[in-house]
Amino acid sequence: MAVRSADYVLKRGFFALVTIFVAITINFFLFRVLPGSAVSDLSKVPHASPKLRHALTVEFGLDKPKWEQYLIYLKNLAHGNMGVSFVYQQPVTHLLFADLKNTIPMVTVGTVAAIVVGVFTGVLSAWRRGSPPDHISTNLAIFAYAFPTQWLGLMLLIIFAGILPAGGMSNPFVFGTEPFWQHLGDIGVHMILPAGTLMLTAYGSYTLVVRSAMLETLGEDYVLTARAKGLPPRRIVWRHAVRNALLPMVTLIALELGFIVGGALLIEVIFSWPGIGLAMYQAIGQRDYPMLQGGFLILTVSVIVLNFAADLVYFRLDPRIT
Amino acid sequence: MRLRRNQPATSPRAASRGTRLAVAAVVTAALAVTACSGSSSGGGSVKQGGLFRLGSASSIDSLNPFVAFQQDAYSTFEVIYPYLVQYNSKLQFIPDFARSWQESADGRTWTFHLQPNAKWSDGKPLTAADAAWTFSTLLKFQNGPTSNTAGDVAHMQSASAPNATTLVITYKQPVANVLSQLQQVPILPEHIWAKYAAGNGKALTTFTNPAPIVSGGPFILVKYTPKQIALFKRNPDFYGPKPHIDGLGLQFFQTYDAEITALKSGQLDGIEVVPPTSVAVLKNAHFDVRESPGNYFDDFIINSNPQQDASHRELMNPLLRQAFDVAVDRAAIIRTSLLGYGLAGSSIIPPATGSWYDPALKPPPFDLAKAGQLLDQAGFKMGPNGLRIADGHPMSYTVIMPADTSGGYGDRSFQIIQADLRKIGVQLSPKNLDNSAAYDAITANHYRDFEISMWDWQPLIDPDFMLSVLTCGSWNVWNDTGYCSKSYDKLYQAQGAAVSPAKRQQLVYQMQQMVASQRPYLVLDYADLIEAHSASWTGLPLVGGTSWTELSKLPFESVHLAG
Numbered sequence: 001m002a003v004r005s006a007d008y009v010l011k012r013g014f015f016a017l018v019t020i021f022v023a024i025t026i027n028f029f030l031f032r033v034l035p036g037s038a039v040s041d042l043s044k045v046p047h048a049s050p051k052l053r054h055a056l057t058v059e060f061g062l063d064k065p066k067w068e069q070y071l072i073y074l075k076n077l078a079h080g081n082m083g084v085s086f087v088y089q090q091p092v093t094h095l096l097f098a099d100l101k102n103t104i105p106m107v108t109v110g111t112v113a114a115i116v117v118g119v120f121t122g123v124l125s126a127w128r129r130g131s132p133p134d135h136i137s138t139n140l141a142i143f144a145y146a147f148p149t150q151w152l153g154l155m156l157l158i159i160f161a162g163i164l165p166a167g168g169m170s171n172p173f174v175f176g177t178e179p180f181w182q183h184l185g186d187i188g189v190h191m192i193l194p195a196g197t198l199m200l201t202a203y204g205s206y207t208l209v210v211r212s213a214m215l216e217t218l219g220e221d222y223v224l225t226a227r228a229k230g231l232p233p234r235r236i237v238w239r240h241a242v243r244n245a246l247l248p249m250v251t252l253i254a255l256e257l258g259f260i261v262g263g264a265l266l267i268e269v270i271f272s273w274p275g276i277g278l279a280m281y282q283a284i285g286q287r288d289y290p291m292l293q294g295g296f297l298i299l300t301v302s303v304i305v306l307n308f309a310a311d312l313v314y315f316r317l318d319p320r321i322t
Numbered sequence: 323m324r325l326r327r328n329q330p331a332t333s334p335r336a337a338s339r340g341t342r343l344a345v346a347a348v349v350t351a352a353l354a355v356t357a358c359s360g361s362s363s364g365g366g367s368v369k370q371g372g373l374f375r376l377g378s379a380s381s382i383d384s385l386n387p388f389v390a391f392q393q394d395a396y397s398t399f400e401v402i403y404p405y406l407v408q409y410n411s412k413l414q415f416i417p418d419f420a421r422s423w424q425e426s427a428d429g430r431t432w433t434f435h436l437q438p439n440a441k442w443s444d445g446k447p448l449t450a451a452d453a454a455w456t457f458s459t460l461l462k463f464q465n466g467p468t469s470n471t472a473g474d475v476a477h478m479q480s481a482s483a484p485n486a487t488t489l490v491i492t493y494k495q496p497v498a499n500v501l502s503q504l505q506q507v508p509i510l511p512e513h514i515w516a517k518y519a520a521g522n523g524k525a526l527t528t529f530t531n532p533a534p535i536v537s538g539g540p541f542i543l544v545k546y547t548p549k550q551i552a553l554f555k556r557n558p559d560f561y562g563p564k565p566h567i568d569g570l571g572l573q574f575f576q577t578y579d580a581e582i583t584a585l586k587s588g589q590l591d592g593i594e595v596v597p598p599t600s601v602a603v604l605k606n607a608h609f610d611v612r613e614s615p616g617n618y619f620d621d622f623i624i625n626s627n628p629q630q631d632a633s634h635r636e637l638m639n640p641l642l643r644q645a646f647d648v649a650v651d652r653a654a655i656i657r658t659s660l661l662g663y664g665l666a667g668s669s670i671i672p673p674a675t676g677s678w679y680d681p682a683l684k685p686p687p688f689d690l691a692k693a694g695q696l697l698d699q700a701g702f703k704m705g706p707n708g709l710r711i712a713d714g715h716p717m718s719y720t721v722i723m724p725a726d727t728s729g730g731y732g733d734r735s736f737q738i739i740q741a742d743l744r745k746i747g748v749q750l751s752p753k754n755l756d757n758s759a760a761y762d763a764i765t766a767n768h769y770r771d772f773e774i775s776m777w778d779w780q781p782l783i784d785p786d787f788m789l790s791v792l793t794c795g796s797w798n799v800w801n802d803t804g805y806c807s808k809s810y811d812k813l814y815q816a817q818g819a820a821v822s823p824a825k826r827q828q829l830v831y832q833m834q835q836m837v838a839s840q841r842p843y844l845v846l847d848y849a850d851l852i853e854a855h856s857a858s859w860t861g862l863p864l865v866g867g868t869s870w871t872e873l874s875k876l877p878f879e880s881v882h883l884a885g
Contacts, residue, residue, distance in 0.1 A: 053799060081833065089389050089527045098548065154579055162587035167580040172551035173375055173571040198744035269576045278576065285725065287758050295515060316707065 004210065004218075006088060008315055016308045024299040027068055030293050060086055060289075071302065074295065083290035084299070087283075092294035096276060100298070102169060106191050107264055110198030115201065118206020119242075119249070125207065126214030127237055145204030152271035153197045166189045167272035194271040197263055202256070206305055213245035220244075254310030258303030285319030302314055323568070334869065366826045369883040373569045376870060377581040377593040381549055382575045384530040387508050388468050394572065396872035398552060401570070402537040403508035404448065404561070406434055406489070407501055409873040411863045413676060413783070415501050417540075419453070419509060419561065419876065420489070428645030429496030429821055430479075434489040440561040442511050445538045449481035451540075455512040457481035459490060465727070473787070474503045498820050502784035505873070511536050513592040540565050540879050545571040562875065564813065566861070566882035572870075583665055585623070587853065592855030592862075594870045595647060598661040601852060614867040615674040616851040619667050620727070620735065620778045627769040627804030634773045636702070636712040643841040644686075645696035649742050650844060651688045659734040662848055667845030669834045670792075671785050674848065674867065678785045680831040683838050685845075694746045702747075710747035718749035722775035735849050736776055750774070761802065767799070769804030777802060783866065783873070789814055792842060803842035810836055860884040 055108060057063045063073065076083060082092035121141065125134040144152075159168060165171075171178075172185045178186065217223065218241050226236045265277035283291035332797040374500045384390045387399055400408075420434040440448040458481050464472040478491045493500070506756035514536050533546040540562060541554035552572040573590065575581040578597050584590045584788040586607055596604060596611060604611050604695040624646065625637050636642055652666035665673065666685035702710040702717060724734060740750045754761060764772045776872075781788035790796055791816050812840035813833050820826035837843065851867035862881040869877035 055469065084528075087386060087391065089386070090530065157580060157583055161583045166572060166587065166589060167575050167585035168551075170548055172547075172573045173373060173553065175553055175555065175569065270551075270578045270579055270580065272574065274547075278549070285756055285758070 012308055012311045016304050019304050020301055027296045029294050030075055031289055082294035085288055085291045087286050087288045092290045096294050099276040099279045108193050110195035113199040114202035115206055118203040119210050122207040122210025123214055125211040141204035141207035144200050149266045151203050156197055157195050164193050194267045194273050197267055209248055213248050214241055217241045217245045250310055250313050254306045260308040332433050333703035351754050354745050368566055368867050370566050373571055374567050375591045376570045377573050377575055377584055377590040379575050379578055379581055383444050388527050392787045394448045397870050399508040401541045401878055402539045404506045404538040408875055409865050430493045432491045436487045437561040438487050440795045441559045443542045446513055448538045449486040451487045452507045452512045454481045460517050465526040468525040469521040474506045496819050496821055498818055498826050499784040500785050504852035518859050539874055563879050565618055570878055591859055594853050596852040596854050600665045604854045608857055610857050613663055613700050613850045613852045614864055614868055615851050617672050617674040618780050619672055620846040622844040623803050624774040625772055625804050630770050637652050639700050647686045647844050648689045649693035650739055651742055652685050655735045656739050656847055659731045663850040667847045670788055670837050671737045671834055672848045678830055680834045704747050709749055719773040720753050721750050722760050722763050723752045723754045724757045725779055726732045726757055764802050789833055805842040851864040858884050861879050
């Protein structure tokens with residue numbers, strides 16, 4: 001067992017590292033093969049001259065051959081240095097950390113709520129298969145899943161106008177420092193609409209996956225045996241069926257959690273939530289290579305690490321995996 | 323195409339420079355205007371206090387003037403830092419930190435007399451030494467860390483402070499737009515910034531200038547959260563008229579929908595830009611909605627490089643350009659795309675610039691029949707599938723659509739032009755690119771490859787910058803047409819050094835006529851600037867079409883609660 005697990009962890013870990021390296025390389029070259037350049041935007045000042053353009057190119061190291069830029073990038077990365085943003089002239093690590101700090105709570109709340117609601121409604125639907133609650137729940141899930149995020153967000157914005165804040169993370173017009181709990185409550189109120197939109201657009205897929213996995217499990221012989229033994233329905237569902245229906249959920253949740261770090265761009269734009277998705281979107285338009293590389297690196301690493309974690313959980317849950 | 327500073331529409335003063343007598347007259351008139359504008363301190367019957375909450379769909383990208391890009395950053399600098407001069411709502415120069423100024427007879431030396439006994443918000447004296455240090459630093463590092471503002475010190479030789487209230491600036495040659503250049507430069511506190519200007523000056527761009535900022539303007543920036551909020555409180559030590567409000571708050575939004583919802587539900591007191599689609603809604607809700615002509619234009623760019631690829635060299639044909647111009651239904655564009663909030667375009671210097679616009683230039687009347695005749699006259703006969711043939715190939719062109727123009731307005735305008743040109747046998751196909759990629763596509767292969775593009779311009783107040791865009795020296799930096807003409811360049815140089823305002827105006831008119839007849843741009847329209855605020859506030863003058871502006875301190879000095 002110990003040999004099997006060490007071998008498995010090493011193998012998956014190696015694959016994860018190789019994937020990260022490939023992603024780092026692709027992140028570097030992808031944005032540089034796009035048409036357009038950072039210098040085009042940054043030299044947009046009155047009376048700019050070709051001399052200024054050249055000076056900026058040299059300053060950003062863009063005059064060096066691509067392979068040399070790549071080596072410098074790798075060397076800096078090895079030292080934990082993601083570079084300095086062309087646009088903001090600030091360290092990328094510092095900028096992205098500030099954005100992540102805003103994104104993670106909102107997207108986590110939305111995603112966790114979606115998982116909880118999705119699992120609950122999925123189990124309910126499967127358990128009451130064919131009943132009106134099943135029909136209502138399944139149709140609602142498909143309906144919510146099919147809504148374009150931007151449309152749903154705007155509708156919620158209009159419906160809750162005057163009741164909930166239209167944008168931002170907290171009451172902006174406070175000169176002093178709010179007491180901690182008041183500030184937390186304030187952020188909570190501002191989070192309702194964006195996290196709620198995220199929950200509504202995401203929970204449907206959980207409902208459908210859980211329902212389908214549960215139906216499969218509920219048809220197994222051991223569930224029939226449990227019923228025959230006269231176990232209470234709640235115990236059959238939560239102790240026997242749900243645990244065995246968890247595998248596809250683990251995959252889905254691991255993938256979704258990876259994207260928490262990437263933020264929810266449309267939601268961040270609609271509700272003016274100053275997160276990392278928005279920062280990436282702006283960086284693409286400005287060809288801010290260090291910001292793009294840093295942002296995509298964080299996104300890639302988090303997806304890969306969470307997939308690695310999913311692999312480990314799979315390994316723990318399913319003894320057949322080697 | 324937009325400048326790094328997305329300027330609001332404004333218009334210039336009538337004269338950019340003049341004799342001592344003329345300047346003195348302008349200053350006197352300006353003081354009178356200031357006195358009449360109700361912006362003086364003391365209050366009287368004016369209600370004092372309150373926080374004005376303003377929504378913005380833009381943002382502050384940096385609080386460092388050597389790094390900042392966005393217009394909100396520059397409007398912020400205007401209210402927290404001293405500037406030598408500012409504009410009033412009639413777009414004349416009026417005093418700010420400089421109480422008066424004089425120009426030497428040879429036009430190369432400018433002497434500014436500054437406010438005495440002024441202080442920064444940390445209590446340190448605010449003197450001519452700060453101003454001299456600021457300009458000298460801009461000069462010293464203009465090819466490096468301060469290149470962002472290099473245009474503001476063009477042709478400047480030196481800046482010095484013979485005493486605490488006198489600033490002397492000398493130029494290498496007479497410059498036509500000195501006050502316009504200086505109006506764009508915030509004076510920084512030397513005691514805060516000097517240490518960053520040591521050595522190669524690189525630290526000037528890495529200093530974040532965090533809030534609370536040592537300020538010298540009517541407000542102090544006390545709190546700033548990136549992408550969320552900037553909060554300003556009244557500066558009790560300000561050298562000029564004290565604002566009536568206690569503070570000003572600026573909240574940033576990413577969409578107009580959220581911003582307008584916030585205004586309507588009372589979470590904001592005003593918003594700086596209203597899209598035309600929301601005007602009726604806000605008017606019905608009894609908001610004070612104000613429209614004014616914008617210093618902004620939308621244009622169709624026709625490749626004007628005579629060396630362009632032979633496969634579309636017919637685009638140089640003056641008859642073709644004239645045909646395209648009369649085939650643009652400007653009234654339909656304004657009606658459909660701008661919902662009536664705009665004017666038909668005719669010149670690259672918009673009418674909102676007042677006397678710089680040549681009134682002799684009129685928008686060409688829409689006439690498809692004439693457009694067809696002109697193409698016939700050029701020898702472009704109709705081909706078999708409804709497309710004309712030019713030099714052996716069908717008249718079918720790709721139009722580069724940058725992100726600035728794609729979306730609602732741009733797409734609608736493009737479709738109107740596309741449908742009309744199709745009727746006269748010309749096919750247009752859009753190609754959407756982001757701004758950076760669009761500019762690179764236009765300039766690719768020395769402007770030989772692109773055919774047509776559709777973009778916009780937000781010029782500066784003074785016409786110098788907009789006119790510079792078509793010069794040969796602007797290739798690969800600002801020039802988006804491939805136009806290059808020695809005679810045009812000569813006129814450009816001449817207007818930049820024209821001593822007499824009347825002479826300069828004549829040269830500027832001549833250049834506009836040249837552009838209108840050669841048509842590197844077909845100017846489509848001038849969109850209005852629209853802003854709105856709650857009726858519970860009053861006394862908020864527009865300067866250059868907007869109140870939250872980098873042109874003047876007046877609006878937020880004078881705004882106050884109604885009643």
